[in-house]
Amino acid sequence: MKTSPSKRELQHFLKRFVPDTSPSMPRIKPELNPQGAPGVQSPKDYVNALLSPSSNQIALTKVEGPFDRTGWQAVGSTLLKLQKLGMTSIVVADSVAWRSEQHSVELTKRMTRESMALVEAIEGAGGRARPIYGGLLEQGVSDIQVNFEFIQSALDNNQIPVVFPILSNNGMQQPIKANEAMVALTRNLAGPLKFKGITPARIVVINNEGGIPNHERPGTAHSLVNVQEEYDEIVKAYDDNEAWKKSHPSAIQNLDMVKDCLSCLPTTSSAIIVPTSSLPKALIANLVTDKPLYSSSLPISNLQIGSPDLLQVNQTRSTVLRHGIKINNYANLSDLDLPNLTRLLEASFQKKIDQSSFYARLERDLAGAIIAGDYEGAVLMTRERAYPEAQAHYYLDKFAIAPTSQGIGLTDILWKRMCDAYPELLWRSRQDNGVNKWYFERSNGYLRLKGTQWVLFWHGSKGFQFVEEYATIAKAIPASFSGLLTNK
Structure with missing residues (x-):
C-alpha cells in the first residue's frame, strides 16, 4: 500500500488482477465469521486465499545478472510478491558475463549452472520455481518455436518458470541471447495460437544498471518512453555519449528487445526496466498504478530540493516503456x-x-x-x-x-x-x-x-x-x- 494508488488506479488494478470470476477469490466475507466457525472461512483463511499465487496476468521477465546476495534476494522476493498480487512471471535468465564468450558446450553448462541462482532466489523467498532448459525453445524453419507445455505445467502447479536461453537445434543444445528468447516467447505468446488465451501484460527487465539514461536530464533515467516517437532520438543520444556505453552497456540492446516485443502486443501492454536497488517498490507500484513512479510530464523545476518526487527522478533509475502511437x-x-x-x-x-x-x-x-x-x-x-x-x-x-x-x-x-x-x-x-x-x-x-x-x-x-x-x-x-x- 506504500504505492498510494488513487481510487481510480486501485479500481483499475482490481479489475485486471482480481476479477470477480477468479477461482482464488473467497466467496464469504471474513467479517461474517470473526471466530472462524466451522464451514466458514476465517479472516486468516480469507487473506491467505486472497494472496494465493495466481496467473491472472503474465509478465515476461528478463533477469540480467549477476547480482550479489542482496540483489538475488530482492529479485526472488519481488517475483513472489508480484505472483501473489496476480501477475506471474515467465522468467528468462541472463548475465552480462555470458555475452563475451563464444557459444560452446562449456558456455551452455555454465549458463545452466549459474541460472540456478535465480531458481534458488525464488525458492529462498518462499516461492516455487521450475528451471526449464531443454525442449522449450526449438529452431523452426525461419524462427524460434516455443513448446508451451513446459510453461503451462509450471503455472498449473503455482511454480514460476525460469527459462534458460538454450535452443534445441537438430538435436543439439546451443546457447542464444536472452533477448532473442524474450522476443521469441513474446511472438509465440501473442501469436494466433495464444497460450491459454493470455498475452503478456508486462515486459520486465531487472538488472544492475537501471533504465534508459535521459539525455534531457543528465544523471537520471527516462521515466516514460514512447518507443515509436522517441526511439531514434534516444539511440542518437546514446551513440554520442561514450560514458553511457560504460555505465549502461545493455541499454540499447534492451531498448531494441522491448521495441520488438511491444510491437507484437496490444497497446495496453507495457515494459519496465528496473535496477535491483529499486525493488520491490518500482515494480509493485507500476503493477498497481500502471504508471511510472515519476510522471514524465511533471516539470522538474516545480520540485523542491529534498522532495520525494525529486529523489525519485534522480535515484529510482526505472524506465517504463510503451509502444505508443504516432x-x-x-x-x-x-x-x-x-x-x-x-x-x-x-x-x-x-x-x-x-x-x-x-x-x-x-x-x-x-x-x-x-x-x-x-x-x-x-x-x-x-x-x-x-x-x-x-x-x-x-x-x-x-x-x-x-x-x-x-x-x-x-x-x-x-x-x-x-x-x-x-x-x-x-x-x-x-x-x-x-x-x-x-x-x-x-x-x-x-x-x-x-x-x-x-x-x-x-x-x-x-x-x-x-x-x-x-x-x-x-x-x-x-x-x-x-x-x-x-x-x-
Missing part, C-alpha cells in the same frame, strides 16, 4: 478530420460541442494541433491577445484523450510534446474540476479569477510577467460546449 502536428484547421475530432472531444468531455461557433473560432485563431494516432488524443492551441495591440499568447483550448486510450501513458506523452512545442502557454479550468490537482502540479503558476468559475494556469518561466493579460484572455474565451452529451 503523433502528428498540424498548422491549419483544414488539415484536420473534423468529424473524428468532434467525436474525440465529445467523448472526452462528455459534452455536446457547439460545432459552428467552435470551429469558426479555430479557423481564425488556431496556432497548431497535436494529434495522437487515429484521433486517440488531441491538443488544440490558439493564439490569443488581451487587446488588439497586445502580444499574442499561446492558449491551450482543448486537451482531450479518448476514454479507450486512457491508462496507456498518452496523457503524459501529449503533455510533454505540447510543452516542448509551446514553452510559454496558458489555460483555464473550472474551479470544481477534479483534474485541477494534476494541473497545479504541472503549471508554473495559477490564479483564481475573482467573480468567475475559472482558475487560470500558465506554463513557462515568463508567465508571471503577463498575468494581467492572461487573466483578460481566460475571462474572454467563449464556451465551446452547448450541453451534456446524451446517449441515444
Whole structure:
C-alpha cells in the first residue's frame, strides 16, 4: 500500500488482477465469521486465499545478472510478491558475463549452472520455481518455436518458470541471447495460437544498471518512453555519449528487445526496466498504478530540493516503456478530420460541442494541433491577445484523450510534446474540476479569477510577467460546449 494508488488506479488494478470470476477469490466475507466457525472461512483463511499465487496476468521477465546476495534476494522476493498480487512471471535468465564468450558446450553448462541462482532466489523467498532448459525453445524453419507445455505445467502447479536461453537445434543444445528468447516467447505468446488465451501484460527487465539514461536530464533515467516517437532520438543520444556505453552497456540492446516485443502486443501492454536497488517498490507500484513512479510530464523545476518526487527522478533509475502511437502536428484547421475530432472531444468531455461557433473560432485563431494516432488524443492551441495591440499568447483550448486510450501513458506523452512545442502557454479550468490537482502540479503558476468559475494556469518561466493579460484572455474565451452529451 506504500504505492498510494488513487481510487481510480486501485479500481483499475482490481479489475485486471482480481476479477470477480477468479477461482482464488473467497466467496464469504471474513467479517461474517470473526471466530472462524466451522464451514466458514476465517479472516486468516480469507487473506491467505486472497494472496494465493495466481496467473491472472503474465509478465515476461528478463533477469540480467549477476547480482550479489542482496540483489538475488530482492529479485526472488519481488517475483513472489508480484505472483501473489496476480501477475506471474515467465522468467528468462541472463548475465552480462555470458555475452563475451563464444557459444560452446562449456558456455551452455555454465549458463545452466549459474541460472540456478535465480531458481534458488525464488525458492529462498518462499516461492516455487521450475528451471526449464531443454525442449522449450526449438529452431523452426525461419524462427524460434516455443513448446508451451513446459510453461503451462509450471503455472498449473503455482511454480514460476525460469527459462534458460538454450535452443534445441537438430538435436543439439546451443546457447542464444536472452533477448532473442524474450522476443521469441513474446511472438509465440501473442501469436494466433495464444497460450491459454493470455498475452503478456508486462515486459520486465531487472538488472544492475537501471533504465534508459535521459539525455534531457543528465544523471537520471527516462521515466516514460514512447518507443515509436522517441526511439531514434534516444539511440542518437546514446551513440554520442561514450560514458553511457560504460555505465549502461545493455541499454540499447534492451531498448531494441522491448521495441520488438511491444510491437507484437496490444497497446495496453507495457515494459519496465528496473535496477535491483529499486525493488520491490518500482515494480509493485507500476503493477498497481500502471504508471511510472515519476510522471514524465511533471516539470522538474516545480520540485523542491529534498522532495520525494525529486529523489525519485534522480535515484529510482526505472524506465517504463510503451509502444505508443504516432503523433502528428498540424498548422491549419483544414488539415484536420473534423468529424473524428468532434467525436474525440465529445467523448472526452462528455459534452455536446457547439460545432459552428467552435470551429469558426479555430479557423481564425488556431496556432497548431497535436494529434495522437487515429484521433486517440488531441491538443488544440490558439493564439490569443488581451487587446488588439497586445502580444499574442499561446492558449491551450482543448486537451482531450479518448476514454479507450486512457491508462496507456498518452496523457503524459501529449503533455510533454505540447510543452516542448509551446514553452510559454496558458489555460483555464473550472474551479470544481477534479483534474485541477494534476494541473497545479504541472503549471508554473495559477490564479483564481475573482467573480468567475475559472482558475487560470500558465506554463513557462515568463508567465508571471503577463498575468494581467492572461487573466483578460481566460475571462474572454467563449464556451465551446452547448450541453451534456446524451446517449441515444
